[in-house]
Amino acid sequence: NFPLMRALADHTRMPPNVRVDRLMVFNARLQNTPSIQKDLENWQMRLAPNLISFGGRILDQEEIHFGQSVKVRAGTDADWTRNMRSNPMFDMGSLKSWVVIFLKKSRNDVHTFVGVLQKSGATLKFFIPPPVYEEIIDDRVGSYVSALEKVIATRNPQMIMIVVPNNRSDRYSAIKKKCCVDRAVPTQVVVQKNLTSKGVMSIATKIAIQINCKIGGTPWSIPVPMAGLMICGYDVCHDTTTKGRSFGAMVASINSVFSRYFSAVTPHTNGEELSNDLSMNIVKAVVRYSECNNNTKPKTIIIYRDGVGEGQIPFVHKHEVTLIKEKLKDLYQGEMPHFAFIIVTKRLNTRLFLQGKNPPPGTVADDCITSPDRYDFFLISQSVRQGTVSPTNYNVIEDSTRLAPDKMQRLSYKMTHLYYNWSGTVRVPAQCQYAHKLAFLVGQSLHKTPNSGLDDLLFYL
Structure with a gap:
């Protein structure tokens, strides 16, 4: 119900100036209510009349690197979509064979869309060859699975695009299970209405970028002046079919430009299993990093850990961090690499304002509102067009x-x-967002560990 959602959003997504006014009105009510003042006096507490003011910092804009040595600034709102459409991608995957599976009745739309996709790929300097077309007569789950089995067995494609009539979750799960668990083929599922929508060129560009990522390419890069650095992200998602079971996904960078990633997913039913799995997966990632970098292990490992509540921090430090350090010590034969473990928290009640407006991307607050007994900071990395921006807390x-x-x-x-x-x-480091995306796919659709043939690909985008 879009009209209802829009009406609700007017109240839930308040712009910063309105939110500040509401907070001040609420504060005035508290200040002028005798019973509340009496309670505060009993606790020897006093409410400040205004919001707290303190100094923050705004980090410089980052430089985005595309292909053919093209470099652009990220921009004040940290959005380089326009530059993305007109520049070659940083690293092209080589797409030699791919298949499109679709319903017979949508043949014309599919052929037209593939033409648009090839055109948008050309502007990104990404060559998309003509696909093999596979028609099916109805939209039953079995028809899609049979078609997938047939094209994988006879064609062995690098990539399969599946056009579906709607967003049915059982069909999506069956497609992903067949291609991510039983076999190891990256897939791109497209809903039919997107083939003929107004912004078809924009959709085609995004799909071309996704296809490039899923076969091992890289759309853009960021300069990081640190050699031998491996960054890992970890997140957890509950299994929708088995109560009490969760999937933990770890995604780790395995090259110097942070464009290739190794992923591992493991199910667990309690914190102890999670700690063991995470430490084992970090070891696997270090081994994979070493294989990709002339048998050189990373000198520095930084882990961004999502999905931790306030009360779980002591447990995480005592069990996860200790286990990871022990395993790394064994792997590095006594010499520990430089190591950091950072807990990332998105769900916060803290809001930051800059002169009654949303602070720009790159705003850092590490004083006054941070805890004196922690090494933590708040970072606003995203730009929002509606409502008030939420900072992300990083606790090292x-x-x-x-x-x-x-x-x-x-x-x-x-x-x-x-x-x-x-x-x-x-809002969070990309490695955390990838880990969330992977954990969500496995918890919602696959319910099993993905095929190891996909470990080095961003198949879950």
Whole structure:
């Protein structure tokens, strides 16, 4: 019900100036209610008449690197969509064979859309050859699965695009299970109405970028002046079919430009299993990094951990961090690499304002509102067009990297630029967002660990 949602959004997505006014009105009510004042006096507390003011910092805009040595600034709102459409991608995957599966009745729309897709790929300097077309007569789940089995067995394609008439979750799950668990073929599912929508060129560009990512390419990159650095993201998603079971996904960078990633997913039913799985997956990632970098292990490992509540922090430090350090010590034969473990929290009640407006992307607050007994900071990395922006909290619970706090903040901000599903910054480091995307896919659709043949590809985008 879109009209109802729009009416609700007027009240829930308040712009910053309205939110400040509401807070001040609420504060005045509290100040002028005798019973509340009496309670506060009993606790020897006093409410300040105004919002707290303090000094923050705004980090410089990042430089986005495209192909053919093209470099552009991220812009004041950290969105480089326009530059993305007119510049070649940083690294092209080689797409040699792909298949499109579609319903017979949508043949004309599919052929037209493939033409648009090839055209948008050409502007990105990404060559998309003509696909093999596979028609099916009805939209039953079995028809799609049979068609997938047939094309994989006879054609062995690099990529399969499946056009579906609507967003039915059982069909989507069956497609993903067949191609991500039983076989190892990246897939792109497209809803039929998008083939003929007004913004078809924009949709085609996004799909071309996704296809490039899923076969091992890279749309853009960010310069990071640190050699031998591996960054990992970890997130958890509950299994929708088995109560009490969750899937933990870890995604780790395995090259110097943070464009290739190794992923691992493991199910667990309690915190102890999670800790063991995470430490084992970090070891696997270090081994994979070493294989991709002339048998050189990373010198510095930074882990961004999402999905941790306030009360779980001592448990995470005592179990997860300790186990990871033990496993790394064994792997590095006694010599520990530089190591940091950072807890990322998105669900916050804290709001920051800059002269009654939303602060720009790159705003850092590490004084006054942070905890005196922690190494933590707030970072606004995303730009919002509606409502009030929410900062993200980074709590560094372990750090032997010797990076100064401003360098750690800058590195965290850089990582928010590398999520390839959106040509702008996201709220958390890209590795965390990838881990969330992977955990969500497995928890919602696959319910099993994906095929190991896909471990080095961003098949879950």
